[in-house]
Amino acid sequence: MHKHKNGHEDFGADDRGFIRREPIHDMAMFRQFGCDIAAISPPTPDLLEPDAVIALKTYMGFDLRMPDGKVITMWVFHDAADTAFMTFPSGTIRVREGQVVHTRLSTMHPHTIHHHGIEATQMNDGAAHTSFAVARSYTYQWFASQAGTYLYHCHINTVLHFEMGMYGMLIIDPPEGQGRVYRDGPAYDVEAVWMGDEIDPQWHEFEEDAGLACPFSRRDFGFNRFEPKYFLISGVPHPLSRSDPRTIVRAKAGEAVLIRTANCGYTLQEFSIEGLAAEVVSVDGRPLAGPYSESFRIPSGTPFELTTGQRMDLMLYPRTPGKYLATIKFRDWISRKVLGIAETYLHID
Amino acid sequence: MTRRRFIRYGSVGLAAFALGGFNPLPAGLKAFQNIDSSEYIDLTIREVIAEMVDLERVPMWAFEQESLGPRIPGPVIFARQGETIGIRITNHSRREHAFAVQGVAEGKPVLPGQTLLMDFQAPAAGAYLYFDPLNQPINRLMGLHGALVVLPREGNTPYTDSPPRMKALFNDLGRSERFKGEPWKPQRSWIWVFNTIDPLKNRWVYEQPEGKPLEAEGFMNGYLPRYFTLNGKSGFFAAHEPENMPSGKVGQPALIRVLNAGVATHSVHIHGNHVFLLAENGKVLKSLPYVDTWSMPPSTTKDVLLPFRLPPDIPPGAWPPSGESMPFHYPVHCHTLMSQTAAGGNYPQGLNAHWLLLPD
Numbered sequence: 001m002h003k004h005k006n007g008h009e010d011f012g013a014d015d016r017g018f019i020r021r022e023p024i025h026d027m028a029m030f031r032q033f034g035c036d037i038a039a040i041s042p043p044t045p046d047l048l049e050p051d052a053v054i055a056l057k058t059y060m061g062f063d064l065r066m067p068d069g070k071v072i073t074m075w076v077f078h079d080a081a082d083t084a085f086m087t088f089p090s091g092t093i094r095v096r097e098g099q100v101v102h103t104r105l106s107t108m109h110p111h112t113i114h115h116h117g118i119e120a121t122q123m124n125d126g127a128a129h130t131s132f133a134v135a136r137s138y139t140y141q142w143f144a145s146q147a148g149t150y151l152y153h154c155h156i157n158t159v160l161h162f163e164m165g166m167y168g169m170l171i172i173d174p175p176e177g178q179g180r181v182y183r184d185g186p187a188y189d190v191e192a193v194w195m196g197d198e199i200d201p202q203w204h205e206f207e208e209d210a211g212l213a214c215p216f217s218r219r220d221f222g223f224n225r226f227e228p229k230y231f232l233i234s235g236v237p238h239p240l241s242r243s244d245p246r247t248i249v250r251a252k253a254g255e256a257v258l259i260r261t262a263n264c265g266y267t268l269q270e271f272s273i274e275g276l277a278a279e280v281v282s283v284d285g286r287p288l289a290g291p292y293s294e295s296f297r298i299p300s301g302t303p304f305e306l307t308t309g310q311r312m313d314l315m316l317y318p319r320t321p322g323k324y325l326a327t328i329k330f331r332d333w334i335s336r337k338v339l340g341i342a343e344t345y346l347h348i349d
Numbered sequence: 350m351t352r353r354r355f356i357r358y359g360s361v362g363l364a365a366f367a368l369g370g371f372n373p374l375p376a377g378l379k380a381f382q383n384i385d386s387s388e389y390i391d392l393t394i395r396e397v398i399a400e401m402v403d404l405e406r407v408p409m410w411a412f413e414q415e416s417l418g419p420r421i422p423g424p425v426i427f428a429r430q431g432e433t434i435g436i437r438i439t440n441h442s443r444r445e446h447a448f449a450v451q452g453v454a455e456g457k458p459v460l461p462g463q464t465l466l467m468d469f470q471a472p473a474a475g476a477y478l479y480f481d482p483l484n485q486p487i488n489r490l491m492g493l494h495g496a497l498v499v500l501p502r503e504g505n506t507p508y509t510d511s512p513p514r515m516k517a518l519f520n521d522l523g524r525s526e527r528f529k530g531e532p533w534k535p536q537r538s539w540i541w542v543f544n545t546i547d548p549l550k551n552r553w554v555y556e557q558p559e560g561k562p563l564e565a566e567g568f569m570n571g572y573l574p575r576y577f578t579l580n581g582k583s584g585f586f587a588a589h590e591p592e593n594m595p596s597g598k599v600g601q602p603a604l605i606r607v608l609n610a611g612v613a614t615h616s617v618h619i620h621g622n623h624v625f626l627l628a629e630n631g632k633v634l635k636s637l638p639y640v641d642t643w644s645m646p647p648s649t650t651k652d653v654l655l656p657f658r659l660p661p662d663i664p665p666g667a668w669p670p671s672g673e674s675m676p677f678h679y680p681v682h683c684h685t686l687m688s689q690t691a692a693g694g695n696y697p698q699g700l701n702a703h704w705l706l707l708p709d
Contacts, residue, residue, distance in 0.1 A: 017396075017397040017411060017413065018397065018398050019398070019399040019400065019409070019421060019581070021401065021402060021582075029589075033585045033588070034584070034585070034697050034698060035695070045670060045672025046672045047672075048664055048666045048667055100664045114620070116618070118662045119620070119621050119660035119661055119663075120662045120663050121660070121663055121670055121677060122679070125620050127680050130678045130703070142663075143661075143662045145662050146661065158686055158689065158696065158697070159686035159689050159690055159696045160696070211690065211693075212695070212696065213695075216402075216403040216698070217694045219694065220694065221694040222693050223690045223693055223694055224573065224575055224687045224692075225573060225693070226687050266686065266687060267685075268614055268644075283639075284623065284638075284639070284640045284641045285623075286639040286640070291514065291517045293514065293636045293638050296636070305644070307615075307642065307643075307684070307685065308686070309684035310616065310642045310643075310644070334545075334613050
């Protein structure tokens with residue numbers, strides 16, 4: 001390899017082309033894009049009276065004990081009124097279609113809330129690089145237009161904060177309340193939530209702004225390399241997921257079972273349910289119904305894959321009593337190699 | 350003064366060849382050439398140095414067209430279904446290369462210094478990846494890839510044969526209560542080509558002796574991308590590039606054709622609107638799911654329709670906004686967030702775009 005007289009490598013050959021990156025024309029805009037986002041506590045524009053209020057705080061010291069005894073530090077949102085009761089994942093936000101909702105975030109460190117799949121104004125979208133980081137408090141204002149399954153999560157230095165655990169499920173029920181997936185949609189007797197996630201302990205040693213320096217951090221934090229050691233369903237690590245009440249499903253033969261599945265991790269998550277067929281009735285909070293789409297059947301034992309952030313709502317109608325195994329295989333996003341699994345069961349009486 | 354020529358170009362956006370001439374060109378691309386259907390599209394293969402988002406320099410391979418310069422991805426080729434597309438490949442590099450369109454055509458390898466002519470028929474309307482198929486996936490990852498966009502001869506959808514639900518959707522755009530505004534116009538099309546770059550592996554390719562074949566297994570063993578590009582750019586630069594940014598008012602639907610030339614499976618998440626998934630790898634879908642997140646495996650193309658609906662979760666009492674100014678910028682990004690980094694950190698200088706909702 002030759003060194004060009006200007007000092008950089010020229011990779012030798014004659015007749016080279018040089019494809020350059022354009023210069024930064026607006027450094028203030030560049031900084032606000034990621035390396036130095038302004039943290040503020042603005043009033044909510046166009047504020048309305050809400051029908052539902054969710055008040056959340058952040059906590060950056062939640063200890064999660066793994067089956068091998070190792071304790072992993074997680075960051076979570078929790079109910080502002082109840083600082084004693086914290087969970088990972090963060091608690092489910094649950095509202096009704098047709099409600100004006102206020103999600104009030106109070107925090108001591110810069111965080112945001114992006115309601116994933118909820119489509120509000122730019123200020124209420126919660127993506128820090130297109131709006132702002134919350135310094136102390138902000139009230140996100142949004143409308144629950146469509147019953148379905150969504151998520152919420154922090155969206156500043158998201159690569160780290162999402163892995164650290166700052167996410168939870170968001171469920172919008174139809175106007176009449178729980179019991180149907182969407183208005184006039186399939187009715188269910190039993191509901192379960194399976195959020196697939198993985199933990200790479202190497203990532204759990206950093207400050208909230210790790211990786212950020214203007215214009216570029218020269219330190220390699222390894223946030224392009226995800227090597228998970230633990231595999232979880234709804235915050236329960238395998239193999240505890242085989243029997244934990246948060247993951248197992250109990251129903252009677254003849255009942256209708258709704259399973260809300262979501263990929264809250266960084267691998268390709270391949271779900272499969274032995275012995276029970278499922279009907280996918282809603283995806284990303286939108287019914288598979290109406291003039292443009294239809295629901296589809298997953299035969300028993302057939303794997304289906306979710307990529308990060310996707311949700312699929314499955315209806316099952318078990319007829320035969322038994323213990324049915326459900327598995328998530330967590331595959332590497334490049335090699336597709338199975339990095340780990342998590343199992344749970346449906347107990348049908 | 351050495352014989353080496355360092356050709357410096359400004360901002361390299363997407364370039365395009367419009368076979369048979371299109372007016373206006375589908376997709377607001379700045380650099381394009383209308384060429385006659387009887388002409389050959391000239392693509393020269395050249396070794397280049399590409400500057401990453403953080404100014405790291407990486408050896409890559411690029412398709413070059415005389416007046417447009419070397420570009421990664423290569424120029425978009427627009428054609429109409431059934432037309433004969435002629436490509437003239439000239440190899441100005443030190444290794445053998447070839448040209449293929451997935452599932453459609455594959456030309457013979459071209460030795461260094463040689464030129465090859467190839468002809469093939471434009472397939473059914475849709476988006477297709479063209480690439481160098483040798484040493485899969487090495488040559489493609491090194492930069493030899495681009496989009497072939499085939500348009501139908503008639504009809505109001507992007508496809509030749511539209512199943513009933515596709516017809517219903519495109520008929521309803523601009524003509525129904527649900528989708529007030531305008532019907533879809535072919536000019537309202539955007540093209541996003543993804544790639545992954547591992548600088549160490551690119552240097553490894555560069556360092557292999559010329560006669561020695563490149564082994565894909567050695568290349569992929571330990572492959573760890575540090576850069577993630579959308580139309581050759583990352584992060585701030587990708588998101589602010591007008592060519593990458595679907596923009597319009599409420600009621601102006603847009604088509605986004607997404608092609609993944611890299612080796613990661615991405616999970617593309619859009620804020621602000623859901624999109625309809627229309628087609629995968631040139632095949633139209635019979636059921637069009639309305640999604641906010643869709644997968645993009647390697648060597649896959651997917652077309653989505655962004656309806657530019659009034660974002661449905663803005664409370665009716667808060668529209669139009671008076672306390673907040675428009676346009677609204679909404680991110681679109683891969684949610685498998687390693688792809689949002691550069692050189693192991695620097696979130697979000699990775700695979701990123703924005704779409705823009707303009708005021709009425």
